[in-house]
Amino acid sequence: MEIKEIQITNFKGISSLELFPKKINIIVGRNNTGKTSILEAIYHTIEANFQEISQEYEPHLSNIINIEAKDSKVLLKMGSENRYLTLIKPEIKEVISEFKKDVIERLQTFTGNKPNKDVWDKALEILDKLLTEERTLSAIQNGAVIADAAGKRKILFSYTTTLFKQIEPFIEYLNKEIFDERTGHAIIRNILRHPLPHRIREDQQRRKKAILIKQLILSDRDILFSGISSDKSKLNEIQKYLQERKILTNLERFDFDTLLFKEDKREYEIPYDFIGDGLKALIGLIAQLSVEHKIILIEEPESRMHPGYMKELVRQIIDISKTHSAQFFITTHSADILDIITTDKLEPPYQEYLDKELNIVKMDILDRVIVSQELDQKQAKMELEELLLDLRGI
Amino acid sequence: MKRIILSEGENDTIFLRELLTTKIGLREEKLLFFDQDTRSNLERNRFAQQHYFTRLEEDSREYEILAKSEAGKDKIVAVTGSQLPYLCTKRRDPIMLIDMDNDTVESFHMRIEAELGRRFRHFKLETKHTLLDKCYEAEVWLTELIRNKRVFGKMYTIAFNKSLEDVIGILSREDSKEEKEYKVRIYLKKSDIHKIFSIALTS
Numbered sequence: 129m130e131i132k133e134i135q136i137t138n139f140k141g142i143s144s145l146e147l148f149p150k151k152i153n154i155i156v157g158r159n160n161t162g163k164t165s166i167l168e169a170i171y172h173t174i175e176a177n178f179q180e181i182s183q184e185y186e187p188h189l190s191n192i193i194n195i196e197a198k199d200s201k202v203l204l205k206m207g208s209e210n211r212y213l214t215l216i217k218p219e220i221k222e223v224i225s226e227f228k229k230d231v232i233e234r235l236q237t238f239t240g241n242k243p244n245k246d247v248w249d250k251a252l253e254i255l256d257k258l259l260t261e262e263r264t265l266s267a268i269q270n271g272a273v274i275a276d277a278a279g280k281r282k283i284l285f286s287y288t289t290t291l292f293k294q295i296e297p298f299i300e301y302l303n304k305e306i307f308d309e310r311t312g313h314a315i316i317r318n319i320l321r322h323p324l325p326h327r328i329r330e331d332q333q334r335r336k337k338a339i340l341i342k343q344l345i346l347s348d349r350d351i352l353f354s355g356i357s358s359d360k361s362k363l364n365e366i367q368k369y370l371q372e373r374k375i376l377t378n379l380e381r382f383d384f385d386t387l388l389f390k391e392d393k394r395e396y397e398i399p400y401d402f403i404g405d406g407l408k409a410l411i412g413l414i415a416q417l418s419v420e421h422k423i424i425l426i427e428e429p430e431s432r433m434h435p436g437y438m439k440e441l442v443r444q445i446i447d448i449s450k451t452h453s454a455q456f457f458i459t460t461h462s463a464d465i466l467d468i469i470t471t472d473k474l475e476p477p478y479q480e481y482l483d484k485e486l487n488i489v490k491m492d493i494l495d496r497v498i499v500s501q502e503l504d505q506k507q508a509k510m511e512l513e514e515l516l517l518d519l520r521g522i
Numbered sequence: 523m524k525r526i527i528l529s530e531g532e533n534d535t536i537f538l539r540e541l542l543t544t545k546i547g548l549r550e551e552k553l554l555f556f557d558q559d560t561r562s563n564l565e566r567n568r569f570a571q572q573h574y575f576t577r578l579e580e581d582s583r584e585y586e587i588l589a590k591s592e593a594g595k596d597k598i599v600a601v602t603g604s605q606l607p608y609l610c611t612k613r614r615d616p617i618m619l620i621d622m623d624n625d626t627v628e629s630f631h632m633r634i635e636a637e638l639g640r641r642f643r644h645f646k647l648e649t650k651h652t653l654l655d656k657c658y659e660a661e662v663w664l665t666e667l668i669r670n671k672r673v674f675g676k677m678y679t680i681a682f683n684k685s686l687e688d689v690i691g692i693l694s695r696e697d698s699k700e701e702k703e704y705k706v707r708i709y710l711k712k713s714d715i716h717k718i719f720s721i722a723l724t725s
Contacts, residue, residue, distance in 0.1 A: 145644060497645060499607075499642055501641045514597065515600055516569060517601070
């Protein structure tokens, strides 16, 4: 699985973009030039998980489509298995019945205080009446998109504040019948906005081909809920990496509670929390990846990382790309990362890989249009060393 | 309006400093020079070009002109291809000072167009070139960059028919910096070349 060509049309701020990626793609540019949008476009097209799209962009789903357009399209050319994601602004007539189904599906996740049939029928009667009002339909339509990918098609709804106002009588009725009057509004709104629990479970169990990492360092919550702290093979993988790369000398055992060291027959422990953020980032990358991940998207990996660790991070990325046959898309503002990948700071095998597989994508805004330039390693070196330009833009 | 002049080499810098102060009437402290060839190693640091672009825009001395020599025509083409659209968005309307040698202005323009096309595949810019004026030794051209039927930006090309060195009589390898400055002063006294520059600077 390798993306050979990317075509993005009207996705968020990007009106039109065409890229020809390689194995290691570094995306640079000022803020708000579409770097993160590229990562999101690739990720959601590969995964085609509508629930995840809904969850990520709620309550601004319709804003994924560029403001001046009626639809958005991402096409990833991958040899024989091209992927696409199309998002379309729906017509009013398309949203009415689907919206009602969506509301029912979301509210039926109630447990305990599940409304009885009479209450439910009355609530739907109120909703039906509201769905005859133009302002309600307009609020539903403005926040909705039709998603089409991997042979599936579904209308995704945004539960915006405007929409909540329009369906207030419906919420108020359910609140009065089921919940405490003071907290009920918030609960119903939360249920409508948040993903359905069984869908989340399905999502966690599904093996993904792509991963979008917005934070390399695992939070306490990530460690606690992901099950990684008891995943022996993953702990071994991290330990082996730290030992073989001599990143932590004298390391005997790694886990997410403590790191055990042995020096001159003397053993001592250091809590995981005490190690620096740079090291936690290196560990975080291994922890979050699996061999199934073939498209790895990372947002600003340099965050909270000392430049000394960045060289190791780049080596780690190249190693993973080689061994997992994975393709990386990385956004960065780091001059150090650019320096490492475009000068002769790495060992020859890494240099050779970058010489062949590095693609630098420079993003910028011209005349209110997001534009890109792609450079290979030789061209990037020329810009940096001969022209003394900053690849990250003026 | 702040402006940027891109030229080929060290001799252009000597020429521009004299021309801009004595014939155009700008104050020396309002001129910012960046000479790729003669910068010390310390100054040839990463991102030096961007550093000078930023100084032109933001420095408290409020520079009026950034005059950069790029160590050859190839690098003018490369820097222009990379930076021209951005400079246009800042309304800096760059001026290229080149020697035609045995070449033509048209071929220089074609090289820039090719570089722009290669780098900005999805930001199509049409170009319209107009000869504005010429004198015995040089000519000035206006290039309009057109996008969606409106002028997106402008660039000026001032081209010596042969070369600056040829016109002034500079012997690049033999003349000292003082000798070059002297020759430039003598040349400027008898030449109308400043009129060509005035057109580009005031348009």
